[in-house]
Amino acid sequence: MENVKIEPDQIISIDRQLANSPKDHIPGWGIDADPENDPTYPMKNWNGADYERFNYQKPPQQPVRFEVFHSIERPGITRVFGTSTPPRGLSGRIRSYAYKYSEATSAHWMTLLLADRVDSVEGIISDLKSGTIPNIFKERGWTAEWKYNRAGLVDKVVTGLVVTTVLISLLSSRRK
Amino acid sequence: MLAMNYRGPLRIRVDRDRPVPEIEHPYDAIVRVTRSLICGSDLHLYHGLVPDTRVGMTFGHEFTGVVEEVGSGVQNLKVGDHVLVPFNIACGTCPFCKQELYGNCHESNPEATAVGGFFGYAHIGGGYDGGQAEYVRVPYADVSPTVIPAGMDIEDAVLLTDVVPTGYQAAEMGGIRKGDTVVVFGAGPVGIMAARCAWLFGAGRVIVIDHIDYRLEFVKKYSYCEAYNFREMDDPVMFLKRQTDWFGADVCIDAVGCDASGSAMQTITGKKLLLQAGAATALHWAINSVKKGGIVSVVGVYGPPFNLIPMGSLMNKGITLRANQASVKRLLPKLIDHVMAGRLDPKGIITHRVPLEEISDAYHIFSMKQDNCIKPLLIPPRASWA
Numbered sequence: 245m246e247n248v249k250i251e252p253d254q255i256i257s258i259d260r261q262l263a264n265s266p267k268d269h270i271p272g273w274g275i276d277a278d279p280e281n282d283p284t285y286p287m288k289n290w291n292g293a294d295y296e297r298f299n300y301q302k303p304p305q306q307p308v309r310f311e312v313f314h315s316i317e318r319p320g321i322t323r324v325f326g327t328s329t330p331p332r333g334l335s336g337r338i339r340s341y342a343y344k345y346s347e348a349t350s351a352h353w354m355t356l357l358l359a360d361r362v363d364s365v366e367g368i369i370s371d372l373k374s375g376t377i378p379n380i381f382k383e384r385g386w387t388a389e390w391k392y393n394r395a396g397l398v399d400k401v402v403t404g405l406v407v408t409t410v411l412i413s414l415l416s417s418r419r420k
Numbered sequence: 421m422l423a424m425n426y427r428g429p430l431r432i433r434v435d436r437d438r439p440v441p442e443i444e445h446p447y448d449a450i451v452r453v454t455r456s457l458i459c460g461s462d463l464h465l466y467h468g469l470v471p472d473t474r475v476g477m478t479f480g481h482e483f484t485g486v487v488e489e490v491g492s493g494v495q496n497l498k499v500g501d502h503v504l505v506p507f508n509i510a511c512g513t514c515p516f517c518k519q520e521l522y523g524n525c526h527e528s529n530p531e532a533t534a535v536g537g538f539f540g541y542a543h544i545g546g547g548y549d550g551g552q553a554e555y556v557r558v559p560y561a562d563v564s565p566t567v568i569p570a571g572m573d574i575e576d577a578v579l580l581t582d583v584v585p586t587g588y589q590a591a592e593m594g595g596i597r598k599g600d601t602v603v604v605f606g607a608g609p610v611g612i613m614a615a616r617c618a619w620l621f622g623a624g625r626v627i628v629i630d631h632i633d634y635r636l637e638f639v640k641k642y643s644y645c646e647a648y649n650f651r652e653m654d655d656p657v658m659f660l661k662r663q664t665d666w667f668g669a670d671v672c673i674d675a676v677g678c679d680a681s682g683s684a685m686q687t688i689t690g691k692k693l694l695l696q697a698g699a700a701t702a703l704h705w706a707i708n709s710v711k712k713g714g715i716v717s718v719v720g721v722y723g724p725p726f727n728l729i730p731m732g733s734l735m736n737k738g739i740t741l742r743a744n745q746a747s748v749k750r751l752l753p754k755l756i757d758h759v760m761a762g763r764l765d766p767k768g769i770i771t772h773r774v775p776l777e778e779i780s781d782a783y784h785i786f787s788m789k790q791d792n793c794i795k796p797l798l799i800p801p802r803a804s805w806a
């Protein structure tokens with residue numbers, strides 16, 4: 245079958261949805277339209293660099309001052325890396341275990357999520373040790389909650405109180 | 421210095437005595453932050469959905485700042501330059517960077533090969549402290565950071581680090597042809613920008629889907645499009661089929677990602693039980709409401725290990741699925757031009773201007789969609805520039 249070529253402008257006029265063509269009042273309408281863009285814009289400008297896997301120009305190596313994990317899907321660390329929050333404590337040990345598995349495994353990611361939860365408990369402990377009592381209300385943005393969702397916040401607090409009271413009375417009645 | 425400090429899911433505070441970052445590598449620069457933003461991507465971290473998000477980290481990947489110090493190997497940037505810093509950390513010479521995939525650099529993230537290097541994006545993004553602070557270490561300073569063009573508003577400049585290029589690339593990856601019907605899922609900053617940019621490619625009709633009324637109202641005006649609330653539909657896919665003469669949209673854009681609402685099954689398995697990496701509700705709808713042979717463009721962020729999506733529809737309908745982190749540096753010249761010519765007005769989406777000290781509240785408001793928030797901007801105490 246022969247392909248009938250329809251000019252883009254024609255499409256607009258034949259489509260009943262487009263009675264109000266956006267063309268006229270939208271700044272820059274169609275300015276980046278590219279008829280060659282089929283199926284889509286090339287996401288990469290292919291230039292053969294894919295085959296320079298060993299000999300591409302590498303930046304100098306950033307010195308390693310503490311333990312930096314690397315994915316086992318690559319031979320070592322990258323030339324540059326972040327220096328935020330080195331692994332520490334129990335969560336650090338859990339993380340180091342997670343990095344024994346590839347990015348294709350749940351063992352890797354689920355273990356890291358577990359480490360994150362442990363880390364936040366360790367964070368509270370180390371806060372307390374250093375004499376800071378974390379202001380959970382402030383940290384959770386409850387000043388904003390008070391301002392914009394007072395009813396919701398009151399609900400939350402009341403529910404919390406009710407649940408605690410019920411729990412306490414259940415526990416103490418059991419003891420009797 | 422002042423810096424945001426993550427303490428665990430939904431808990432954030434500000435440290436006042438954090439050491440100023442130092443040069444760690446000859447290609448580093450130290451930048452004093454003048455403006456930074458909170459992104460929908462930060463919410464995934466804030467909600468505890470991203471593995472290897474360590475307590476004590478500073479988030480923030482959308483910022484502008486003044487160069488305070490440069491490493492011995494930096495040639496293009498000099499002290500005093502006021503720059504916008506793209507969120508991708510890119511070496512510029514690996515095979516991916518050389519083909520303009522700056523969001524997929526191979527030399528900036530040791531921890532995950534699937535992910536490029538990003539500022540303030542957990543250790544899954546390379547373990548860099550980010551820009552919700554007074555100072556940031558900026559690696560590969562000669563590659564991505566760009567001097568803010570004379571005459572450009574700083575609020576426009578800071579949005580060019582992520583939201584504008586991401587929205588633009590969402591539309592670009594959609595391969596939009598003149599007259600196409602484009603459906604954008606999500607009326608957050610990214611979806612709003614994607615809807616606006618769809619017109620630049622000649623879209624004939626742009627429809628945005630969300631469930632937050634103030635955002636739907638906003639996007640209707642800002643992006644000149646139609647906007648509908650999925651809570652008012654029995655089935656969003658049926659709604660879209662009806663809207664498109666039972667054919668389906670030509671292009672669907674997922675600007676929601678793994679924090680989606682709208683499906684109990686996805687929410688329970690993804691956000692409560694963590695059996696999948698968050699909820700893939702929007703992607704599910706996108707695949708089912710695009711036409712046969714259509715294109716689904718994904719910029720919404722999903723985490724590891726996997727998500728539940730309708731692979732059968734994808735295959736049977738011959739859909740092209742395109743996705744990536746935005747390649748900011750690749751798009752900057754064109755987008756700077758669009759902004760300077762007035763074709764795009766990024767700062768129009770900023771609704772909240774908040775001192776860095778009040779960041780916990782800003783996260784809360786943005787996350788809970790309170791006070792008609794679209795995009796919150798953070799202003800550090802010493803944010804002056806020449």
Ligand SMILES: NC(=O)c1ccc[n+]([C@@H]2O[C@H](COP(=O)([O-])OP(=O)(O)OC[C@H]3O[C@@H](n4cnc5c(N)ncnc54)[C@H](O)[C@@H]3O)[C@@H](O)[C@H]2O)c1
Pocket residue numbers: 459460461462463464582583586605606607608609610611629630631632635650675676677678679680681682701702718719720721722744745746
């Ligand atoms: N690819 C990239 O380079 C890149 C860059 C920046 C942001 N992102 C991602 O883009 C996404 C959006 O970012 P944002 O800043 O606009 O976030 P946001 O949280 O402000 O916006 C998300 C919007 O989606 C809506 N939503 C939730 N479930 C939905 C559903 N099922 N259907 C339709 N809408 C739904 C929400 O109500 C909200 O308005 C995030 O996943 C973010 O991580 C990607």
Ligand SMILES: [Zn+2]
Pocket residue numbers: 459460461462481482507582583
């Ligand atoms: Zn972002």
Ligand SMILES: [Zn+2]
Pocket residue numbers: 510511512513514515516517518524525526527528
């Ligand atoms: Zn690179």
